[in-house]
Amino acid sequence: xxxxxxxxxxxxxxxxxxxxxxxxxxxxxxxxxxxxxxxxxxxxxxxxxxxxxxxxxxxxxxxxxxxxxxxxxxxxxxxxxxxxxxxxxxxxxxxxxxxxxxxxxxxxxxxxxxxxxxxxxxxxxxxxxxxxxxxxxxxxxxxxxxxxxxxxxxxxxxxxxxxxxxxxxxxxxxxxxxxxxxxxxxxxxxxxxxxxxxxxxxxxxxxxxxxxxxxxxxxxxxxxxxxxxxxxxxxxxxxxxxxxxxxxxxxxxxxxxxxxxxxxxxxxxxxxxxxxxxxxxxxxxxxxxxxxxxxxxxxxxxxxxxxxxxxxxxxxxxxxxxxxxxxxxxxxxxxxxxxxxxxxxxxxxxxxxxxxxxxxxxxxxxxxxxxxxxxxxxxxxxxxxxxxxxxxxxxxxxxxxxxxxxxxxxxxxxxxxxxxxxxxxxxxxxxxxxxxxxxxxxxxxx
Amino acid sequence: xxxxxxxxxxxxxxxxxxxxxxxxxxxxxxxxxxxxxxxxxxxxxxxxxxxxxxxxxxxxxxxxxxxxxxxxxxxxxxxxxxxxxxxxxxxxxxxxxxxxxxxxxxxxxxxxxxxxxxxxxxxxxxxxxxxxxxxxxxxxxxxxxxxxxxxxxxxxxxxxxxxxxxxxxxxxxxxxxxxxxxxxxxxxxxxxxxxxxxxxxxxxxxxxxxxxxxxxxxxxxxxxxxxxxxxxxxxxxxxxxxxxxxxxxxxxxxxxxxxxxxxxxxxxxxxxxxxxxxxxxxxxxxxxxxxxx
Numbered sequence: 001x002x003x004x005x006x007x008x009x010x011x012x013x014x015x016x017x018x019x020x021x022x023x024x025x026x027x028x029x030x031x032x033x034x035x036x037x038x039x040x041x042x043x044x045x046x047x048x049x050x051x052x053x054x055x056x057x058x059x060x061x062x063x064x065x066x067x068x069x070x071x072x073x074x075x076x077x078x079x080x081x082x083x084x085x086x087x088x089x090x091x092x093x094x095x096x097x098x099x100x101x102x103x104x105x106x107x108x109x110x111x112x113x114x115x116x117x118x119x120x121x122x123x124x125x126x127x128x129x130x131x132x133x134x135x136x137x138x139x140x141x142x143x144x145x146x147x148x149x150x151x152x153x154x155x156x157x158x159x160x161x162x163x164x165x166x167x168x169x170x171x172x173x174x175x176x177x178x179x180x181x182x183x184x185x186x187x188x189x190x191x192x193x194x195x196x197x198x199x200x201x202x203x204x205x206x207x208x209x210x211x212x213x214x215x216x217x218x219x220x221x222x223x224x225x226x227x228x229x230x231x232x233x234x235x236x237x238x239x240x241x242x243x244x245x246x247x248x249x250x251x252x253x254x255x256x257x258x259x260x261x262x263x264x265x266x267x268x269x270x271x272x273x274x275x276x277x278x279x280x281x282x283x284x285x286x287x288x289x290x291x292x293x294x295x296x297x298x299x300x301x302x303x304x305x306x307x308x309x310x311x312x313x314x315x316x317x318x319x320x321x322x323x324x325x326x327x328x329x330x331x332x333x334x335x336x337x338x339x340x341x342x343x344x345x346x347x348x349x350x351x352x353x354x355x356x357x358x359x360x361x362x363x364x365x366x367x368x369x370x371x372x373x374x375x376x377x378x379x380x381x382x383x384x385x386x387x388x389x390x391x392x393x394x395x396x397x398x399x400x401x402x403x404x405x406x407x408x409x410x411x412x413x414x415x416x417x418x419x420x421x422x423x424x425x426x427x428x429x430x431x432x433x434x435x436x437x438x439x440x441x442x443x444x445x446x
Numbered sequence: 447x448x449x450x451x452x453x454x455x456x457x458x459x460x461x462x463x464x465x466x467x468x469x470x471x472x473x474x475x476x477x478x479x480x481x482x483x484x485x486x487x488x489x490x491x492x493x494x495x496x497x498x499x500x501x502x503x504x505x506x507x508x509x510x511x512x513x514x515x516x517x518x519x520x521x522x523x524x525x526x527x528x529x530x531x532x533x534x535x536x537x538x539x540x541x542x543x544x545x546x547x548x549x550x551x552x553x554x555x556x557x558x559x560x561x562x563x564x565x566x567x568x569x570x571x572x573x574x575x576x577x578x579x580x581x582x583x584x585x586x587x588x589x590x591x592x593x594x595x596x597x598x599x600x601x602x603x604x605x606x607x608x609x610x611x612x613x614x615x616x617x618x619x620x621x622x623x624x625x626x627x628x629x630x631x632x633x634x635x636x637x638x639x640x641x642x643x644x645x646x647x648x649x650x651x652x653x654x655x656x657x658x659x660x661x662x663x664x665x666x667x668x669x670x671x672x673x674x675x676x677x678x679x680x681x682x683x684x685x686x687x688x689x690x691x692x693x694x695x696x697x698x699x700x701x702x703x704x705x706x707x708x709x710x711x712x713x714x715x716x717x718x719x720x721x722x723x724x725x726x727x728x729x730x731x732x733x734x735x736x737x738x739x
Binding site for chain 2: 003006007092093096100118122212272273274275405407408411414415418419422424436439440442443
């Protein structure tokens with residue numbers, strides 16, 4: 001009897017295993033990542049490849065603002081769009097796992113702008129040159145078109161842009177008796193001036209530097225998007241024109257001087273070590289930060305702070321060389337997609353069509369089209385924050401390094417920025433980063 | 447019915463019974479290992495050891511290997527020692543000892559991710575409670591996870607705080623299996639506490655210790671969560687263990703052959719360490735010696 005029961009159990013277990021391994025089989029559009037709380041699927045239609053529906057891989061920040069824009073496209077064109085939203089980290093991993101494996105589950109992919117060259121080089125994206133005329137391409141900001149292309153081929157048209165401003169806490173500065181002078185694009189505050197303001201204020205409100213006040217914060221601290229702004233403002237580049245050379249580019253005198261100034265902020269207590277990029281905005285909103293260099297989206301999150309804003313500072317003596325962060329999200333066609341034409345049509349709607357205007361308005365984003373940028377500049381009633389952002393996007397924006405090895409580049413340089421922040425000798429940190437990046441780039445040259 | 451299912455009629459019955467577990471091990475353990483090794487030597491249609499050659503020339507790899515060895519040289523014996531002491535403590539037969547067992551075990555009920563987040567908040571150099579407590583004793587603010595000399599050991603603290611609770615339970619089970627009359631005999635013979643632990647307790651729980659050592663080694667050599675969530679391998683690469691380097695290679699640099707090679711090296715490291723542990727802690731020679739007598 002025991003053996004009969006044993007055999008039955010074995011049979012049931014084996015059957016269960018075989019049933020589990022043998023189900024479905026082919027690629028489905030079921031959401032893959034483990035963290036389901038950071039993902040959702042908006043039901044706009046059938047699975048990829050079925051009944052002409054296209055599947056759009058998107059980031060979850062957009063869900064509330066973007067879905068109405070997408071729904072309008074579906075209503076206007078009759079093309080079904082199924083959108084899958086994921087967190088930033090999950091999105092990048094899905095691309096590396098599913099798109100890299102040649103899955104056709106997704107037709108349109110959201111591409112973080114610095115990854116365009118990498119994805120194009122790895123064969124994840126299809127060329128979009130045939131879908132955009134020269135005139136349409138010329139309608140974008142040159143920096144945005146450059147960032148969306150690799151080796152003179154357009155792979156990912158830009159959807160939105162970004163820009164940064166200097167934000168400051170008026171009440172906290174007033175409490176310390178510090179007044180920030182008037183400034184403009186032609187007469188910017190300098191980094192050195194801002195440092196003096198911050199020090200003077202801290203000397204009053206936190207003389208022992210033990211109350212947790214931060215004089216100057218950088219919103220995306222230790223990330224290349226934020227940090228490269230400083231050496232760029234000394235006229236320095238982010239990478240060589242070949243997309244691979246970093247020696248003699250990111251360890252120049254200009255880079256060392258910019259980063260030394262930055263490190264001194266932490267050494268003299270004007271800035272705080274230890275807080276992450278995610279904590280920076282909450283610290284500002286909590287009234288613990290005097291000055292913050294951050295994006296236009298800061299406007300969405302400021303609640304109880306009496307804030308002022310100005311153009312991103314310049315370095316003294318380099319007022320004509322200001323460089324500001326730029327770039328945001330682009331869209332590309334998955335090379336393995338079976339619906340290029342529909343995917344391209346959807347992308348055109350989102351990047352140069354009606355959808356782009358609706359998206360920018362819904363998400364409070366900086367546009368990438370010249371007509372929208374100029375419209376903001378010419379509109380006397382436009383929000384002054386976006387007027388500054390539009391100016392910077394047009395005049396001072398410096399794209400991040402355009403290289404197929406951007407993942408390696410940013411990963412290594414981010415670590416170097418954090419090391420500099422924590423006190424490592426600047427030239428040593430940059431030289432070490434150069435050496436590591438050169439090693440990582442070898443595989444692209446062989 | 448019994449005759450139908452007797453061993454003589456179904457000689458393959460034992461294999462049938464272990465088949466499900468064997469299939470699962472093959473599918474989820476053996477196949478991925480072989481697939482990973484193949485991925486590291488079969489690139490773009492040809493067999494090559496070029497990935498390993500590049501790895502040997504990569505100073506980042508050697509740095510990661512050294513950090514992995516360094517952290518485990520400290521963490522493995524430390525965790526076993528602490529777990530053993532905890533097990534001895536909660537093995538006491540006093541009223542209410544169950545409460546202490548529960549308290550000691552509680553850290554393990556948190557996921558490592560949650561534990562990492564909690565400790566990151568406590569170890570924050572600006573607003574963390576640890577620095578606040580230290581300041582009461584006049585100790586200056588410490589960098590902890592942003593200090594290249596402290597970050598690795600902070601991770602040892604985080605992993606040990608959580609892990610020791612788990613290993614304690616296995617060692618406790620081993621201690622419970624020891625006949626108490628042996629301790630009584632030792633007491634009668636005048637053995638003190640330390641002598642009893644070293645000469646009686648440890649030899650009698652050797653098999654359990656071997657399991658704990660092997661499992662602990664595997665878990666710690668593959669430790670990854672605090673590095674990915676907090677330090678990103680820094681500061682200055684001081685916490686860039688091999689597992690994190692493998693993760694970066696696969697999911698950030700899209701260099702799967704390099705990642706596969708690093709994971710293969712990790713596997714070899716684990717096998718070597720475990721073989722050494724088996725050699726030192728195996729009771730096979732003692733059993734053979736007893737049988738010969």
